[in-house]
Amino acid sequence: MIDYRRLRVALLGAGAVGSQVASLLLRHGDELADRAGAALELVGIAVRDLDAPRDTDLPRELFTTDAESLILGADIVIELMGGIEPARTYLLQAINSGADVVTANKALLATHGSEIFDAADQVGAQVYYEAAAAGAIPIIRPLRDSLAGDRVQRIMGIVNGTTNYILDRMDTEGAELVDVLTEAQALGYAESDPTADVEGYDAAQKAAILASLAFHTAVPLSAVHREGIMTIDKTMIDAARHAGYVIKLLAVCERLQEQTDAAASVSPGESISVRVYPALVPRTHPLASVHGANNAVFVQAEAAGNLMFYGAGAGGVQTASAVLGDVVSAARRHIAGGVGVGESTLANLPVVPIGRVTTRYQITLEVDDRPGVLATVAGILSDGRVSIATMEQTLEQTLEGGADTARLVIGTHKAREQDLSETVERLAASGVVERVASVLRVEGD
Amino acid sequence: MIDYRRLRVALLGAGAVGSQVASLLLRHGDELADRAGAALELVGIAVRDLDAPRDTDLPRELFTTDAESLILGADIVIELMGGIEPARTYLLQAINSGADVVTANKALLATHGSEIFDAADQVGAQVYYEAAAAGAIPIIRPLRDSLAGDRVQRIMGIVNGTTNYILDRMDTEGAELVDVLTEAQALGYAESDPTADVEGYDAAQKAAILASLAFHTAVPLSAVHREGIMTIDKTMIDAARHAGYVIKLLAVCERLQEQTDAAASVSPGESISVRVYPALVPRTHPLASVHGANNAVFVQAEAAGNLMFYGAGAGGVQTASAVLGDVVSAARRHIAGGVGVGESTLANLPVVPIGRVTTRYQITLEVDDRPGVLATVAGILSDGRVSIATMEQTLEQTLEGGADTARLVIGTHKAREQDLSETVERLAASGVVERVASVLRVEGD
Numbered sequence: 001m002i003d004y005r006r007l008r009v010a011l012l013g014a015g016a017v018g019s020q021v022a023s024l025l026l027r028h029g030d031e032l033a034d035r036a037g038a039a040l041e042l043v044g045i046a047v048r049d050l051d052a053p054r055d056t057d058l059p060r061e062l063f064t065t066d067a068e069s070l071i072l073g074a075d076i077v078i079e080l081m082g083g084i085e086p087a088r089t090y091l092l093q094a095i096n097s098g099a100d101v102v103t104a105n106k107a108l109l110a111t112h113g114s115e116i117f118d119a120a121d122q123v124g125a126q127v128y129y130e131a132a133a134a135g136a137i138p139i140i141r142p143l144r145d146s147l148a149g150d151r152v153q154r155i156m157g158i159v160n161g162t163t164n165y166i167l168d169r170m171d172t173e174g175a176e177l178v179d180v181l182t183e184a185q186a187l188g189y190a191e192s193d194p195t196a197d198v199e200g201y202d203a204a205q206k207a208a209i210l211a212s213l214a215f216h217t218a219v220p221l222s223a224v225h226r227e228g229i230m231t232i233d234k235t236m237i238d239a240a241r242h243a244g245y246v247i248k249l250l251a252v253c254e255r256l257q258e259q260t261d262a263a264a265s266v267s268p269g270e271s272i273s274v275r276v277y278p279a280l281v282p283r284t285h286p287l288a289s290v291h292g293a294n295n296a297v298f299v300q301a302e303a304a305g306n307l308m309f310y311g312a313g314a315g316g317v318q319t320a321s322a323v324l325g326d327v328v329s330a331a332r333r334h335i336a337g338g339v340g341v342g343e344s345t346l347a348n349l350p351v352v353p354i355g356r357v358t359t360r361y362q363i364t365l366e367v368d369d370r371p372g373v374l375a376t377v378a379g380i381l382s383d384g385r386v387s388i389a390t391m392e393q394t395l396e397q398t399l400e401g402g403a404d405t406a407r408l409v410i411g412t413h414k415a416r417e418q419d420l421s422e423t424v425e426r427l428a429a430s431g432v433v434e435r436v437a438s439v440l441r442v443e444g445d
Numbered sequence: 446m447i448d449y450r451r452l453r454v455a456l457l458g459a460g461a462v463g464s465q466v467a468s469l470l471l472r473h474g475d476e477l478a479d480r481a482g483a484a485l486e487l488v489g490i491a492v493r494d495l496d497a498p499r500d501t502d503l504p505r506e507l508f509t510t511d512a513e514s515l516i517l518g519a520d521i522v523i524e525l526m527g528g529i530e531p532a533r534t535y536l537l538q539a540i541n542s543g544a545d546v547v548t549a550n551k552a553l554l555a556t557h558g559s560e561i562f563d564a565a566d567q568v569g570a571q572v573y574y575e576a577a578a579a580g581a582i583p584i585i586r587p588l589r590d591s592l593a594g595d596r597v598q599r600i601m602g603i604v605n606g607t608t609n610y611i612l613d614r615m616d617t618e619g620a621e622l623v624d625v626l627t628e629a630q631a632l633g634y635a636e637s638d639p640t641a642d643v644e645g646y647d648a649a650q651k652a653a654i655l656a657s658l659a660f661h662t663a664v665p666l667s668a669v670h671r672e673g674i675m676t677i678d679k680t681m682i683d684a685a686r687h688a689g690y691v692i693k694l695l696a697v698c699e700r701l702q703e704q705t706d707a708a709a710s711v712s713p714g715e716s717i718s719v720r721v722y723p724a725l726v727p728r729t730h731p732l733a734s735v736h737g738a739n740n741a742v743f744v745q746a747e748a749a750g751n752l753m754f755y756g757a758g759a760g761g762v763q764t765a766s767a768v769l770g771d772v773v774s775a776a777r778r779h780i781a782g783g784v785g786v787g788e789s790t791l792a793n794l795p796v797v798p799i800g801r802v803t804t805r806y807q808i809t810l811e812v813d814d815r816p817g818v819l820a821t822v823a824g825i826l827s828d829g830r831v832s833i834a835t836m837e838q839t840l841e842q843t844l845e846g847g848a849d850t851a852r853l854v855i856g857t858h859k860a861r862e863q864d865l866s867e868t869v870e871r872l873a874a875s876g877v878v879e880r881v882a883s884v885l886r887v888e889g890d
Contacts, residue, residue: 002791024594024748034791035593035661130591136749138583138591146575146583148480149469149769216480286755289734303469304581304766307756310731311749321749324594338783346447346479 004039007331010074010099011045012067012090013081016316017104017131018045019056021078021323026058032324036331044070072097076330078323079103088112095125100330100340104131104323110205110221113212117343126333126340128326133209134159134295136318137311138325143213143299144343151302152214155253156281156444159206161293161313162190162197163229163249167278168291170237171246177232189293199228200249200276207251210297211274214253216347225275225354232278236438239364239409245280246288250443252276256352271350273357279443280362287444298444355418360389360442362411365427366435369395369404373432377408380430384423387413405434411442449484452776455519455544456490457512457535458526461761462549462576463490464501466523466768471503477769481776489515517542521775523768524548533557540570545775545785549576549768555650555666558657562788571778571785573771578654579604579740581763582756583770588658588744589788596747597659600698601726601889604651606738606758607635607642608674608694612723613736615682616691622677634738644673645694645721652696655742656719659698661792664719668796672722681883684809684854690725691733695888697721701797716795718802724888725807732889743889800863805834805887807856810872811880814840814849818877822853825875829868832858850879856887 011022025032025042033039045058046067064070067090071077077094079101081087087108094101096119103109109116109132120127130140134157143152158164162184169180181198184190196202204226211219229249240247254273281288286308290296295313300306312318333340367373374393381388390411395404412420420439427433456467470477470487478484490503491512509515512535516522522539524546526532532553539546541564548554554561554577565572575585579602588597603609607629614625626643629635641647649671656664674694685692699718726733731753735741740758745751757763778785812818819838826833835856840849857865865884872878 020748028594028596031596031792032594035789037786037789137752138587141586141590142583145586145774146767146770148773149473149477149771150766151473151476286734289731301766303465303762303769305757305760305763307582307754309752309754311752315750317748318750321595321746322591324748325591326594328593329590332786333783336783336786338778338781341482341777341781344480344482347476 002034004033004037005335006039006041007075007334008043008073009040009076009078009327010043010070012077012079012087014045014047014054014056014058014063015080015082017319017323018080019054019058020316020320021080022058022062023056024320024324025327032328036328037335038331040327040331043074046070068093071099074099075334076327077101078327079105080323081105082107084108084111088116091116092119095119095123098123098125100126100128100333102128102323102326102330104129104319106132106202106205106209110208113209114218120340121342124339126330128330129209130326131319131322133206134297134309135311135313135315136321137295137297137309137313138322139210139297139309140213142309143210147299147301147304150304151255152299153255153302154300155210155214155251155297156287157206157210157251157297158248158287158290158295159251159297159313160197160203160249161295162194163203164290164295165189165293166198167229167232167247167249170232170234171241174234176234177230198230200226203249203251203276207253207274207276210251211253211272212343212345215255215272215349216344217272217349217351218345219272219274219351223274223351225277227277229278236440240280243280243362243409244283245442246283247278247440248281248287250277250279250281252443254357271352273352273354275354275357277441279441281443282445285444355416357417358414359417360412360414360445361420362409362440362442363424364437365408365410365433366405366437367408367433369406376430376432377427380426381410381412381423384426385419386415386423389413407437447479449478449482450780451484451486452520452779453488453518454485454521454523454772455488455515457522457524457532459490459492459499459501459503459508460525460527462764462768463525464499464503465761465765466525467503467507468501469765469769470772477773481773482780483776485772485776488519491515513538516544519544520779521772522546523772524550525768526550527552529553529556533561536561537564540564540568543568543570545571545573545778547573547768547771547775549574549764551577551647551650551654555653558654559663565785566787569784571775573775574654575771576764576767578651579742579754580756580758580760581766582740582742582754582758583767584655584742584754585658587754588655592744592746592749595749596700597744598700598747599745600655600659600696600742601732602651602655602696602742603693603732603735603740604696604742604758605642605648605694606740607639608648609735609740610634610738611643612674612677612692612694615677615679616686619679621679622674643675645671648694648696648721652698652719652721655696656698656717657788657790660700660717660794661789662717662794663790664717664796668719670720670722670799674723677723681885685725688725688807688854689728690887691728692723692885693726693732695722695724695726697724697888699802716797718797718799720799720802722886724886726888727890730889800861800866802862803859804862805857805859805890806865807854807885807887808869809882810853810855810878811850811882812853812878814851821875821877822872825871826855826857826868829871830864831860831868834858852882
């Protein structure tokens with residue numbers, strides 16, 4: 001038995017992840033010490049209410065409501081409380097008292113990341129957050145370290161398990177969104193208030209974190225374009241399947257090489273786009289086979305080519321694995337000495353609004369079934385600088401007493417989002433289009 | 446422009462990877478400096494022959510045959526020469542002169558890893574080798590850092606691109622191995638002497654490196670059981686498809702919880718197995734959809750669950766990405782200060798011989814088509830402690846003038862390799878078996 005130097009570890013929060021972290025720290029202490037080169041002593045667990053019911057057999061004497069005292073004197077502080085406050089204040093206190101910090105708090109990092117990283121830089125402390133981006137999937141170190149000598153061009157991530165579970169069941173079972181969501185809530189896979197998941201807020205936070213790392217640029221959450229999945233219905237899923245696609249909620253982080261745009265007086269140079277929306281993904285793409293509540297992050301880098309990282313995106317014990325990896329890293333750094341290495345945001349690339357992004361689109365229209373309609377639609381698209389790649393018309397069931405309608409599915413070449421949305425507005429107002437059934441981006445082909 | 450501290454980088458070797466590393470270092474110097482916090486100055490490239498033809502436009506004045514002078518005075522030494530000597534001597538010289546080292550040399554690490562890591566520990570230097578295990582796929586940092594707080598149970602890796610390319614084309618096109626291999630050689634995908642790839646030597650080196658990291662145990666190459674793919678024919682591929690499998694050359698690294706084995710006087714406790722062989726993988730397994738020359742490493746960890754890392758396993762520019770990530774890490778460490786963190790081998794688990802491993806098997810026999818044969822076969826299996834899970838008999842084409850033969854495909858429950866191989870020997874000698882057509886392990890189900 002090696003006589004290791006002891007490091008004092010303070011844990012803030014004892015929820016699903018926190019209780020697993022505490023339990024693993026206690027259970028695998030000897031093994032973790034060998035790996036860290038230090039004995040990791042869990043000195044306390046700060047909670048809001050000592051008497052709250054807990055599904056855990058952790059020693060009662062570890063629990064305290066006095067987070068501030070716990071933080072003072074800790075070498076490593078693990079923040080798993082979630083939310084902005086008091087998590088932010090505690091993390092800053094920990095950093096300023098000389099601790100290295102580990103957090104899984106994506107909301108906090110996506111909104112106050114710069115403040116926290118700057119505070120850490122000031123004192124030479126390190127912030128670890130592997131669990132904040134895609135649960136148990138190691139993605140932070142690959143992006144920050146392994147790909148540090150490369151240039152990331154694009155990230156496409158399935159980073160929210162709940163929405164992937166819902167979309168996957170809609171695709172594989174033909175279920176309706178609301179039915180799957182209700183069942184997922186009953187099973188505990190979805191929150192009783194599912195807004196953060198189904199409206200894409202959770203994915204947008206992760207997108208901000210991934211983009212910041214990949215492009216060495218501070219990406220504020222407010223710069224992330226966000227759309228949720230509540231508009232996706234069975235008809236869209238079926239149409240996607242028919243066309244060889246599957247619908248996935250994607251976090252897309254992309255490096256853009258913009259042309260000079262005289263009208264908008266944009267100067268040429270690199271910029272980035274960060275966006276979250278449901279998109280059509282070709283069924284042959286590796287992301288298409290990510291099923292259930294799993295997550296995956298697909299990375300395209302200039303030299304490394306295509307990489308994919310796959311695993312559980314959430315879950316208490318899975319996320320605890322990522323947290324403990326960070327704790328061991330923090331401990332190694334404490335033992336090795338030296339100052340922390342801050343996040344590189346020197347590239348400082350501008351984040352462009354969604355209107356300046358180009359992708360391919362699939363537009364589904366319900367149109368009158370009469371001569372000249374296709375020509376009118378094609379003319380509006382052409383006038384709007386939206387080039388047609390494919391067009392498929394199917395006759396719809398005739399409504400009783402009404403006129404015949406046809407369903408028109410248009411696949412576009414790459415178009416500018418601004419052009420596309422203006423064109424769709426003109427289509428809707430054209431008189432030949434009864435309804436714009438859906439407009440979906442195509443990613444990954 | 447920030448005035449960074451300059452770090453002197455020496456490159457040994459200017460082959461496919463080396464020339465890409467040099468070219469990227471020169472091309473992206475400013476960007477790399479921002480990420481590393483240091484200016485990375487390529488001070489020289491050591492080669493054996495200055496006049497050798499090179500497909501590169503690197504400045505001639507960087508080239509030198511005097512590797513030793515180059516190493517002295519370098520802050521970071523990148524070894525991309527391959528082979529054992531003089532690479533080993535140069536790496537040790539670099540470490541002893543105070544440099545951090547980056548290498549992609551799997552042969553060297555798999556055979557002399559302990560010597561090199563020990564030398565680095567002595568002086569507090571760091572050895573980086575992300576490119577040595579699966580080309581561009583970030584797997585070293587995930588295993589060493591991200592999963593440091595977890596317990597890896599099992600790794601299954603497709604870690605050799607050439608053999609995956611061959612097996613994939615056999616599977617998708619019904620081609621014969623020798624034809625694909627010949628074509629791959631013509632296209633430059635396979636070496637003119639393909640032994641290292643097709644006989645599993647390359648995969649075994651990577652398996653030793655992955656197992657060492659995953660199980661915190663020094664795994665010598667000699668402890669890795671190795672079988673190649675040259676025995677795999679079209680019939681086996683077809684039979685595998687029929688049964689819902691695909692044949693992949695797998696590197697399997699497994700943590701075993703051994704029972705006391707009175708006969709062999711083995712004490713209970715944990716041990717590991719490291720093995721490379723062609724195996725049957727269920728088509729529903731994520732590894733089954735790794736096509737072409739791609740690589741993937743599937744990791745099962747106690748807390749994190751299933752993870753998969755996918756990407757290009759080889760290629761000059763892809764591997765250069767991994768090397769440059771290491772160079773940036775080495776530079777950051779130089780700037781941050783502190784001593785290097787050595788590899789943890791404290792778990793020191795014994796590596797068991799292949800005979801003590803248990804897996805499922807699929808045995809294909811050609812047997813006489815007469816009453817009593819199945820009973821005899823079943824009896825031999827049962828006597829040999831090999832339990833039958835499935836058995837399928839198909840009538841073979843009758844050879845002209847010969848007796849009728851049948852093909853018998855037996856899927857076993859988990860059996861001990863030693864028991865299995867003894868049983869197969871008894872089957873071969875039983876008089877009812879005309880030929881043991883194949884014995885394949887089943888992994889990943």
